[in-house]
Amino acid sequence: MxxxxxxxxxxxxxxxxxxxxxxxxxxxxxxxxxxxxxxxxxxxxxxxxxxxxxxxxxxxxxxxxxxxxxxxxxxxxxxxxxxxxxxxxxxxxxxxxxxxxxxxxxxxxxxxxxxxxxxxxxxxxxxxxxxxxxxxxxxxxxxxxxxxxxxxxxxxxxxxxxxxxxxxxxxxxxxxxxxxxxxxxxxxxxxxxxxxxxxxxxxxxxxxxxxxxxxxxxxxxxxxxxxxVGQKRLDVMITGEANHAGTTPMHYRKDALIGATEMIVRIHELALSYGDPLVATVGTMELLPGAVNVVPGKVSFTLDIRHTDKGIMDRFILEALLIISASAARNRLHAEWQEHLSVDPxxxxxxxxxxxxxxxxxxxxxxxxxxxxxxxxxxxxxxxxxxxxxxxxxxxxxxxxxxxxxxxxxxxxxxxxxxxxxxxxxxxxxxxx
The missing domain is CATH 3.40.630.10 (Zn peptidases)
Incomplete structure (x- = not known):
């Protein structure tokens, strides 16, 4: 050599x-x-x-x-x-x-x-x-x-x-x-x-x-x-009922946006409770039909979760999905999700x-x-x-x-x-x- x-x-x-x-x-x-x-x-x-x-x-x-x-x-x-x-x-x-x-x-x-x-x-x-x-x-x-x-x-x-x-x-x-x-x-x-x-x-x-x-x-x-860090990315779909913004009383509504907003806020609070280095981000949101005078009937948003420990990341996701399910039930909505990225730490x-x-x-x-x-x-x-x-x-x-x-x-x-x-x-x- x-x-x-x-x-x-x-x-x-x-x-x-x-x-x-x-x-x-x-x-x-x-x-x-x-x-x-x-x-x-x-x-x-x-x-x-x-x-x-x-x-x-x-x-x-x-x-x-x-x-x-x-x-x-x-x-x-x-x-x-x-x-x-x-x-x-x-x-x-x-x-x-x-x-x-x-x-x-x-x-x-x-x-x-x-x-x-x-x-x-x-x-x-x-x-x-x-x-x-x-x-x-x-x-x-x-x-x-x-x-x-x-x-x-x-x-x-x-x-x-x-x-x-x-x-x-x-x-x-x-x-x-x-x-x-x-x-x-x-x-x-x-x-x-x-x-x-x-x-x-x-x-x-x-x-x-x-x-x-x-x-x-x-x-x-x-x-x-x-x-x-490991990463998990999910697409979350919330379905309610689109209806007229002027003729639908508040307590009759199945507002997908209200449910989605509640879910996002509670997931954010959950992430704060976990502390660093866990991060959770909602980066995109889409409303349908997306009109100023229509109660949102469908909302989709993305959820990006990252952590250096796979066990902690998986536990957080489980708790986040429980938040989504409970919020959907409370607001008379249907929730479903699909994972489209999973990378281990x-x-x-x-x-x-x-x-x-x-x-x-x-x-x-x-x-x-x-x-x-x-x-x-x-x-x-x-x-x-x-x-x-x-x-x-x-x-x-x-x-x-x-x-x-x-x-x-x-x-x-x-x-x-x-x-x-x-x-x-x-x-x-x-x-x-």
Whole structure:
């Protein structure tokens, strides 16, 4: 097994290369922010859209131009490989990256930061240390958000094999276009020339903005993710009786909105009683017939529940459904619900958590161990390999928003921690670990 050679022999040379790498990282983020710019602000890059394809092709062009070997898989995930010299560690690289898709009018950093940082980190390591002992791969995952098709984490799920085209291909977007059809327009899909996946991951490391305000409010540079919350999402349908607003006495009414409002308030109070980190959110509501002079006959609303403990999350949902049933009965309404997302909480790898902590202490960066209240691709990879996440602050806690912002200094600190972790794995690590 050949050892890596130090190409940049002085600390000054390495720091100059790191500064140039940070400049390239911010340049990539700026260029990506111009792809899919939305009139209402931010950017929109939905899976298999023209802006999504342009972003992937742009990244491929940059990485190829700088000497990395790139490839796609059938789903449209883009890989940039830094191949290791050790035969045993060559074929299952450590993955680093995130997702390239956005929500509608999304921000500049969500997903894109991890993608750009992973690719630039490989370029830096190769320039300073040459080929690694064990392979490293930066990945621009095709999708995480579920903003176009009713299916989240398609990129990581297709890499890990937890879902395939038979499960996702016939899903339709708002315009009735099938997911497989959209993929084929972009040149992907099971009938393309691309493999199902070119590599299997030996591990997964993701740099991401926090998407919350904890790091900023506590003045902390780095978040070390301990767990990613589980999520349950339900569609709740309440049926009463639509009737004339002027001729229907109050005590005769079967007002679906009154019942739904009561349910929402009581579920909110229940969530407060559970305390952190449980959160429950009603994000959408629809009234039918939706007329100013008609008593609402039907109301549907969504319920999103998250917690790091599956047992607590399940108990809360049971109590929330009892609230819905009791309120429906009290108001002479009919209630039904359907679960459309269920993701268990996932713990990050303890060994990687310790390494990230040690790196922060060595670099004199303040850090905080914390759960992630948002879902991430790392939780999908954790099903098949060791996974870890590094957070950097989000100004005012904004995310999925055109004004999403993280300073260059904060990004550079997270990038330095990411580089150190990749270096430890690729260049210092023992193949029998």
């Amino acid at each position: 050949s050892e890596p050679s130090l190409i940049k022999s002085t600390e000054a040379d390495r720091e100059a290369t790191f500064a140039a790498s940070c400049h390239l990282l911010h340049e990539l983020l700026e260029e990506l922010s111009n792809i899919g710019k939305a009139e209402e602000g931010g950017m929109t890059r939905l899976l298999y859209s023209s802006s999504w394809l342009k972003a992937q092709q742009y990244l491929q062009h940059v990485m190829q131009g700088k000497g990395l070997v790139t490839s796609y898989d059938q789903s449209g995930n883009l890989y940039a490989l830094l191949e290791g010299t050790d035969e045993n560690g060559r074929h299952k690289p450590l993955f680093t990256g995130s997702h390239i898709d956005t929500v509608i009018s999304g921000g500049k950093f969500d997903g894109a930061l991890g993608v750009a940082a992973g690719m630039v980190a490989l370029l830096y390591l190769n320039e300073v240390y040459g080929p690694p002992v064990r392979s490293l791969a930066a990945v621009s995952l095709c999708e995480e958000e579920g903003s176009r098709f009713p299916f989240a984490f398609w990129g990581s799920r297709s890499v890990t094999g937890s879902n395939d085209w038979s499960a996702a291909g016939n899903l339709k977007d708002a315009e009735g276009i099938r997911m497989l059809e959209a993929a084929e327009i972009c040149g992907f899909g099971p009938n393309s020339s691309y493999p199902v996946r070119p590599f299997e991951p030996d591990g997964y490391l993701e740099l991401h903005i926090e998407q919350g305000a904890v790091l900023e409010r506590t003045g902390t540079s780095i978040g070390i993710v301990t767990d990613i 996932v713990a990050m790898d303890e060994g990687w958590i310790e390494r990230i902590q040690n790196a922060c202490e060595a670099l004199d960066f303040s850090y905080r161990k914390m759960p992630s209240g948002a879902g991430h691709d790392a939780q999908i990879f954790a099903e098949v390999c060791k996974a870890a996440m590094i957070f950097v602050p989000s100004q005012n806690g904004l995310s999925h928003h055109p004004e999403e912002f993280t300073s260059e200094e904060e990004i550079n600190q997270g990038f330095r921690v990411l580089v150190e972790m990749l270096y430890q794995y690729g260049y210092r690590g023992k193949t029998d670990e």
